Structures are given as C-alpha cells and as structure tokens.
Amino acid sequence: MASTRTRWVYILLVLLTCLVHANSLPKNHSKVSKRQSRQFPNFIETTAKNGYSTEQYSVVTQDGYILKIFRIAQSKNCHQRKFLPPVLMMHGLLESSDSWTDAGVNAGLAYLLSDACFDSWLGNxxxxxxxxxxxxLDPNKDKPFWKFSADEMGLYDVPALVDYVLNKTGVEKLNYIGYSQGAGTFFAMCSDRPGHCEKINLMIGLAPATRHLHTRSLGFRVASMAFTVLEKTLRSVGIEEVLQKGSLVQTILAAFCQWNSISEVFCDVGTAFLDFYHPGSMTNETLARATRNLPAGTSVQNLAKYGQSMVSTDFQKFDYGRETNLKVYGQERPPKYKLGAVTPPVVVIYGKNDGLVDVKDVKWLIGKLPNVIDVLEVKDPLWNHLDNHYSKLSKNLIFPKIHEQLLAHSYY
Known part of the structure; x- marks a missing residue:
C-alpha cells in the first residue's frame, strides 16, 4: 500500500501529465510550419544536414498501425558496397529514430554504422x-488507438518492420539492434511469433529492458509507478497519450537546455535524476538535440506496464487485473514471456551505472536466454542507460563490439 506522501507525489505527477498533455505543435507533426521545422527538424532533414541521404517508408502492422521507418541510403564516409544483411535499429521508451543520431556524426550509432558500410534501417x-x-483510427479522437503497450509493439510492430526490411532488400535474414524497449520488444516477438525470430541473423541488445525489479532511478520508478496506480483515472478523464513531442513542457525544456551554462547545469541535474550522473559523457550539443526530440510520446498503458515491471520477478505481459486477465489471457495472472524462445545469437551490452536497467536484471535476463554469444560490461564504471544513445564516448566504448559482431555475421 502506497504511503500518503507517495500518493501525493502521484497526484502531482498527474497534474504535471495534464500540463504535458497540452500540445504547442500540431497533432500531425508532418504539418509543421517552416519555423517549427527549424526548431524540430525531422530525421531526413537532420541527416541531410550532416551529409547523409535518407529514404523514408510507411509500414502497416497487422492491427492497422502505420509506422515510419528510415533507411540511410547514402553515407558520407562509406565508399564501397554495403554489407549484408541489413541492420534494423529500434529505439527505447519515449524515443524515436532521431535518438540514434542525437549524439552527432562522431558518436551517433546511426552515423557510425552507416559510415562502416552497414545498410542501416531505423524504425519507430x-x-x-x-x-x-x-x-x-484517429489518434486525436479514438481512444482505442492508445490501447497498447510494449506487448503490442513486440507482437505487431517488430514483425512488421522485420518483414518490410527483408522484402525491400530481398534477403532472408537481418541483423537487429535494440536499445532498452527496442530489445524487450524483440524478446516478446520471439516468444509470441517464433517464426519471425527465425528471420534474425544476430541480435544486439543495448541495456535490454525486460523486468525492472531492481531499477534504482528514483525519477523513472516514481513516474512509472504513478502511471500504474493512476492509469484508469487518467484514461477516465480522457488522457490516453502522454509525453508527446511538441508538448508545452517539452518545448520549454528544448529551448531552456540550449541557452547558457546555468541552464546546462540544470538540464544535467534533470538527466541525472532520470538516470545516474556521468559527467563529461554527453556534450551540450547532444543535450540540446536530444531535448528537441524527447520525449517522443507514448500511451498511458505503456508507461503503466513499466510500473508493473518494477514489482514483478518475471518478464510478463500487461496485467489488466484478475477479471480482465481471464477475458484476455484465459487466466488470472498475465502470461510470462518465453525467453527460451529467443533462439538467434544474442550479444548483450550494459553498464554498471545504469539507473533504469539494473545490472541485476540484465544478468537475470542473460541467464534466461539460450544463445548469448557475447556480453560486454562497458569498462567505464559510470556508463549509464542514456549513454547508449547519447554519449560522446560510444565510438570507443561500445561501437567496437557492435562493429566486431556485425562483421562476424555479415557478408558482401
């Protein structure tokens, strides 16, 4: 039972959520003005500015969602035929494909992989x-649009994106890199759709998120638990989408984190509240770019699922409550994901200072996966969760292992 103080924290978070829910950008982000486009450049604009040519495609899932995927077609520094199979990269919670580029051309994994001549695809x-x-469904009017969590992402989104990349490139298998949620949804796919798991040549999990029993981040734990406790209340008052790009708070944050040294210190402290502090890892330029793209939006139900994962000893599906579980799953408790079904070779990369995906939960996961071929505990003892996308040190600390394993599972 939550204490009175904790309940007041949850209530304050709900009020903040309501404020965050108010958008300052149009609901359809593709219809922004030229001024807004300069403030919020999209993936194609960002990569083009840095000398990379990108293609975009729309992918329709089995349950009707239309997902955007980008392919870096022309790299600035690759002057040979690209390696096969292609690499599909999937982002974490409240992120987008932009997160793979926010660290800049010298550290962003999208750029590093493309420069190393890998056929890089970035899904959303x-x-x-x-x-x-x-x-x-209209996301602005139809509540059922937002009735999803990472469960549906694993069941529908990842398989649809895998199939699209394979059909477009004409190969039988691809390599997959999943960061945090992008890794957890992959494991969910293998459990629910083992046939699709067989289409994977190699899987690399960066701080893979499954259960969060030992999460040490106070900000992430309190916020996620708040959505778990108050999910039904939020949805009853019409709040289904939260923390979307272009919200009032996100816009202010994006502007504030680009001003001066005082604001930079404030934003660093805010980042450390979400994750653990790693001084000197993220540049001011990366912080400015990241806050223009974060948060990227998700459903109340998805955040509630993360709160549930903090009190469960297993990696399991969304818990609707006893009665609804019986209707949805045919049993009182949500089913556990079958991690033994993850048969492709898996490489796991993690840091000891990760506040969101704790080392204990990573090692628990490694013990459950049947085909882990390599594990990298990043040498830097301060390597945290956000570093996997935003650290200027990525090129030296994690990219060599990623490059090594992709080369070992690729060909011309």
Missing amino acids: FRGNYYSRRHKT
Whole structure:
C-alpha cells in the first residue's frame, strides 16, 4: 500500500501529465510550419544536414498501425558496397529514430554504422510522433488507438518492420539492434511469433529492458509507478497519450537546455535524476538535440506496464487485473514471456551505472536466454542507460563490439 506522501507525489505527477498533455505543435507533426521545422527538424532533414541521404517508408502492422521507418541510403564516409544483411535499429521508451543520431556524426550509432558500410534501417514504434497514424483510427479522437503497450509493439510492430526490411532488400535474414524497449520488444516477438525470430541473423541488445525489479532511478520508478496506480483515472478523464513531442513542457525544456551554462547545469541535474550522473559523457550539443526530440510520446498503458515491471520477478505481459486477465489471457495472472524462445545469437551490452536497467536484471535476463554469444560490461564504471544513445564516448566504448559482431555475421 502506497504511503500518503507517495500518493501525493502521484497526484502531482498527474497534474504535471495534464500540463504535458497540452500540445504547442500540431497533432500531425508532418504539418509543421517552416519555423517549427527549424526548431524540430525531422530525421531526413537532420541527416541531410550532416551529409547523409535518407529514404523514408510507411509500414502497416497487422492491427492497422502505420509506422515510419528510415533507411540511410547514402553515407558520407562509406565508399564501397554495403554489407549484408541489413541492420534494423529500434529505439527505447519515449524515443524515436532521431535518438540514434542525437549524439552527432562522431558518436551517433546511426552515423557510425552507416559510415562502416552497414545498410542501416531505423524504425519507430507506434505512438511516437513518426508513427502516430492508423488505417481506421484517429489518434486525436479514438481512444482505442492508445490501447497498447510494449506487448503490442513486440507482437505487431517488430514483425512488421522485420518483414518490410527483408522484402525491400530481398534477403532472408537481418541483423537487429535494440536499445532498452527496442530489445524487450524483440524478446516478446520471439516468444509470441517464433517464426519471425527465425528471420534474425544476430541480435544486439543495448541495456535490454525486460523486468525492472531492481531499477534504482528514483525519477523513472516514481513516474512509472504513478502511471500504474493512476492509469484508469487518467484514461477516465480522457488522457490516453502522454509525453508527446511538441508538448508545452517539452518545448520549454528544448529551448531552456540550449541557452547558457546555468541552464546546462540544470538540464544535467534533470538527466541525472532520470538516470545516474556521468559527467563529461554527453556534450551540450547532444543535450540540446536530444531535448528537441524527447520525449517522443507514448500511451498511458505503456508507461503503466513499466510500473508493473518494477514489482514483478518475471518478464510478463500487461496485467489488466484478475477479471480482465481471464477475458484476455484465459487466466488470472498475465502470461510470462518465453525467453527460451529467443533462439538467434544474442550479444548483450550494459553498464554498471545504469539507473533504469539494473545490472541485476540484465544478468537475470542473460541467464534466461539460450544463445548469448557475447556480453560486454562497458569498462567505464559510470556508463549509464542514456549513454547508449547519447554519449560522446560510444565510438570507443561500445561501437567496437557492435562493429566486431556485425562483421562476424555479415557478408558482401
């Protein structure tokens, strides 16, 4: 039972959520003005500015969601034929494909992989600003659009994106890099759709998120638990989408984190509240770019699922409560994901200072996976969760292992 003080924290977070829910950008982010486009450049604009040519495609899932995926077609520094199979990269919670580029051309994994001549594809999960579309549902009017969590991302989004990349490139298998949620949804796919898991040549998990029993981040734990406790209340008052790009708070944060040294210190402290502090890892330029793209939006239900994962000893599906579980799953408790079904070779990369995906939970996961071929505990003892996307040190600390394993599982 939550204490009175904790309940007041939850209530304050709900009020903040309501404020965050108010948008300052149009609901359809593709219809922004030229001024807004300069403030919020999209993936193609960002990569083009840095000398990379990018293609974009729309992918329709089995349940009707329309997902955006990008392919870096022309690299600035690759002057040979690209390696096969292609590499599909999937982002974390409240992120988008932009997160793979925010660290800049010298550290962003999208740039580093493309420069190393890998055919790089960057997908977007349902509910973020690139994938806020559906064949029949209007996200601005239809509540069922937002009835999803990472469960549906693993069941529908990852398989649809895998199939699209394979069909487009004409190969039988691809390599997959999943960061945090992008890794957890991959494991969910293997459990629910083992046939699709067989289409994977190699899987690299960066701080893979499954259960969060030992999460030490106070900000992440309190916020996620707040959504778990108050999910039904939020949805009853019409709040289904939260923390979307272009919200009032996100816009102010994006502007504030680009001003001066005082604001930079403030933003560093805010980042450390979410994750653990790693001084000198993230540049001011990266912080400015990241706050222009974060948060990228998701559903209340998805955040509630993360709160549930902090009290569960297993990696399991969304818990609707006893009665609804019986209707949805045919049993009182949500089913556990079958991690033994993850048969492709898996490489796991993690840091000891990760506040969101704790070392204990990573090692628990490694013990459950049947085909882990390599594990990298990053040498820097301060390597945290956000570093996997935003650290200027990525090129030296994690990219060599990624490059080594991709080369070992690739060909011309």
